[in-house]
Amino acid sequence: MTLNRRSILKAGAAAAALPLLGSRAFAQGEPLKVGFIYVGTINDNGYNYAHNQGRLYLEEKLGDAVETTYVENVPEGPDCERVLRELAQQGNKLIFATSFGFGDSVIKVAQQFPDVKFEHATGYMKADNVGLYNARFYEGRAVCGTIAGHLSKTGKAGYIGSFPIPEVVMGINSFVLAARKVNPDFTIRPVYISTWNDPAKEADTARAMIDQGIDVIAQHTDGPAALQVAQERGIVGGFGQGADMSEFAPETQLTSIIDHWGPHYAASAQAVIDGTWTAGDTWEGLKEDVVQIGPYGPKVTDEVKAAAEAVRTGQIDGSFHIFTGPIKDNTGVERVPAGQTMTDAELLSMDWYVEGVEQPA
Known part of the structure; x- marks a missing residue:
């Protein structure tokens, strides 16, 4: 098979445009701005909900050290590239793209913003400023x-x-x-x-x-x-x-599989703040509590x-x-x-x- 996760998701409603702001470097003493894009709604009670819970976990753990933004219902395709670019222009220095089909756009926008760190969920394409993360x-x-x-x-x-x-x-x-x-x-x-x-x-x-x-x-x-x-x-x-x-x-629910992304998000953001972030490639599961x-x-x-x-x-x-x-x-x-x-x-x-x-x- 040549298909991969979420690569053939039908386009949904376009995400609302974000205002364009000048890019600025992350400076010690000010909050690290962190952006998230979701392919669906945070109220789907499943995959996108879990990623947004991870964002909230990040806010709880790092408090005033971070400032987060999210955009939901972002179709996989040209609109994703636009949203990623606008998040970078807003000053977000760490951006999480949470669906496989965002991959091409992540790589393209990352080349245009080398001082921004990107992480792509379930993807496979890396770069100096693009890391990967997945769950077992x-x-x-x-x-x-x-x-x-x-x-x-x-x-x-x-x-x-x-x-x-x-x-x-x-x-x-x-x-x-x-x-x-x-x-x-x-x-x-x-x-x-x-x-x-x-x-x-x-x-x-x-x-x-x-x-x-x-x-x-x-x-x-x-x-x-x-x-x-x-x-x-x-x-x-x-x-x-x-x-x-x-x-x-x-x-009737016998049990559930819960995606616990929060610790990864908190660790990545802390690494950016500390200046130790690298373009990793993680595939974690029960052992790591993901x-x-x-x-x-x-x-x-x-x-x-x-x-x-x-x-x-x-x-x-x-x-x-x-x-x-x-x-x-x-x-x-x-x-x-x-x-x-x-x-x-x-x-x-x-x-x-x-x-x-x-x-x-």
């Missing part, structure tokens, strides 16, 4: 899959995906590998809806899956609509994505909690890795030999499904 979402999927394997009565789950990109494929595979360690006959049905946040599409897909016999729903989209349908229909449950969504499905597991729901028994916690803590202490072989793909071909663990490079280019994944239509 798949580690959280392994915990969720463990719960699903224990609680599903049908042994059939549905997975509402955005786009068939490595990050999403990796999550599907992690989920079903974990579930099949509990129930070797467990299967999962991915359905891609070609968007990151469309509540009506997510709800309709969830209803169709339930009608076809699944009783657990996972998702890699940004809103709680699928969980709400799961609660309405009374199935076993589902999982929050990006944030705790239990308020939308208090009986990925968190939310509270377990009322349907998760003590026995299942213990199993989920074993998977969570095993990934933290390094004793467990969900992508350790033997692993076959869904055509029966061995992809990972026994005892071998997939490399990060292999994971980040994953374009095949493991055993138990039904081929998407």
Whole structure:
């Protein structure tokens, strides 16, 4: 596959223009101005909400040492370049671009503002003043899959995906590998809806899956609509994505994957203030507390909690890795030999499904 995270997101509403101000260098004793751009709304209760919570964490930790600005609903494309340039012209000396499709614009604008530090979430292109950061979402999927394997009565789950990109494929595979360690006959049905946040599409897909016999729903989209349908229909449950969504499905959310970006944002800003910032490339997970597991729901028994916690803590202490072989793909071909663990490079280019994944239509 050549597609990457959020690279094919359909353009949404254009972000409001920011006033153009003269660029000025960051001086000791004045607040460091930090800008954020989001591809969606901070009220999506998922991915963009989590990034904005990270911005608020940064403000809380560094206080008067920083001054933050954010722009939401920035489409991936020319408008992104404009917003990035205006943030730099406003005097922001550290700018976080939080969606993959912002990458080309980040590199272009960074060349025009060499004294500004840029960090790009889930991207791959670096420069002297452009760093990368990412989260090991798949580690959280392994915990969720463990719960699903224990609680599903049908042994059939549905997975509402955005786009068939490595990050999403990796999550599907992690989920079903974990579930099949509990129930070797467990299967999962991915359905891609070609968007990151469309509540009506997510709800309709969830209803169709339930009608076809699944009783657990996972998702890699940004809103709680699928969980709400799961609660309405009374199935076993589902999982929050990006944030705790239990308020939308208090009986049905089994747990959630929470993206905890705040410590990274605070550390990067402090490094700029201290003059120690470098163009890093981080991919952190449960161990670093960038990925968190939310509270377990009322349907998760003590026995299942213990199993989920074993998977969570095993990934933290390094004793467990969900992508350790033997692993076959869904055509029966061995992809990972026994005892071998997939490399990060292999994971980040994953374009095949493991055993138990039904081929998407």
